[in-house]
Amino acid sequence: MLLLLDGSPTSYAALAAGVEIAGQTGAEVFGVFVEEINLLRSAGFSFSREVGSVSGISRPFDTALIERRMQRVADRARQILAKAVPEKGSGLLLSVARGRVVDEVLALAGPDDLLVLGRVGWSSEPGARLGSTARSLIRRSPGRVLLWCDRQAVAKGRVVVFLNDHDDANKRAVTTAAEISRRSGQPVTILLRPRTELSQERLEKLEQDLGVSEAGIRVRVLPSTNPAVIAHTVRQEQASYLVVSRECSLFKEPGANPLLVALNLPVMVTP
Incomplete structure (x- = not known):
């Protein structure tokens, strides 16, 4: 480290x-x-x-x-x-x-x-x-x-992981979210891009990779990738961590920097 x-x-x-x-x-x-x-x-x-x-x-x-x-x-x-x-x-x-x-x-x-x-x-x-x-x-x-971030302590909440259409990057992000969840004992929220469908098979695979029971996982499909909308959703989830891959298309959009600025919480960026 x-x-x-x-x-x-x-x-x-x-x-x-x-x-x-x-x-x-x-x-x-x-x-x-x-x-x-x-x-x-x-x-x-x-x-x-x-x-x-x-x-x-x-x-x-x-x-x-x-x-x-x-x-x-x-x-x-x-x-x-x-x-x-x-x-x-x-x-x-x-x-x-x-x-x-x-x-x-x-x-x-x-x-x-x-x-x-x-x-x-x-x-x-x-x-x-x-x-x-x-x-x-x-x-x-x-x-x-x-x-x-500059907070004195990170409140107990949820580990929020932002997924994309890049399978390898998603796997690395999910693995990291699982590590944080195990260390902190916090449940996980999976954020999906707009118009993304999550099959039961894929959800079960995510549950297996996360090592979290179905009750400890919440899945939300974002209405848009507008930074303000994402920030609002992350706050609604009472996030204590945000996990996102640098391969995520979010980082290729103009709103990536304003989004990270708006969220005063630890952000883990994975390969």
Whole structure:
């Protein structure tokens, strides 16, 4: 399991969630902090300035300042990670790399790795739009990506999985939904695209794959793929998790980003 840390509160909330999952699954935990090279390059220009997010005051933006700031964030991330996984000690828990965040993370991530990160970074406010790093990693990561939200705790509800007409992708999404359901003891809702028919044979196969009794599964056919409609349906289901494949046509539609922004809940994106 890879935990991407950037010093933001959301990334530390994602760390806590990742450590909990690792404790339940026995996965190895590996933290990653990337010193963004483009930020350092920008600071190298004599005319560079930064504006305080609270004060609004413009001040010099230089390389030495950014270096010190990044070092503090890395040290803090290392301390928090060591405290969260005390049995591992303070050894090779945190990898510090310098480069472009997405490139460095993809160089470490394998198809069997779960990548856990906050849905927004240090430069965004909680509940804001989906961060650019998160958007890129959703599209390009070879394995699963868990986008964690800014809520303090995830309410008990239902695991909602969005299915498509891509059988292999659906199988991976259902397998992941089953894992989450078993860990959390929560029932599952299957969302189908409009005008999709689910035969009894297919429903029985889904029940078998999910390992959930018929009483623990609810199937809903969406009236449309409008992001607002999907978000409303997910809320009606009192979802605590949303599982969706990156192969799902939902991600090929303009409304994918607004949908993920509107849903302030953990989203597991599967291959």
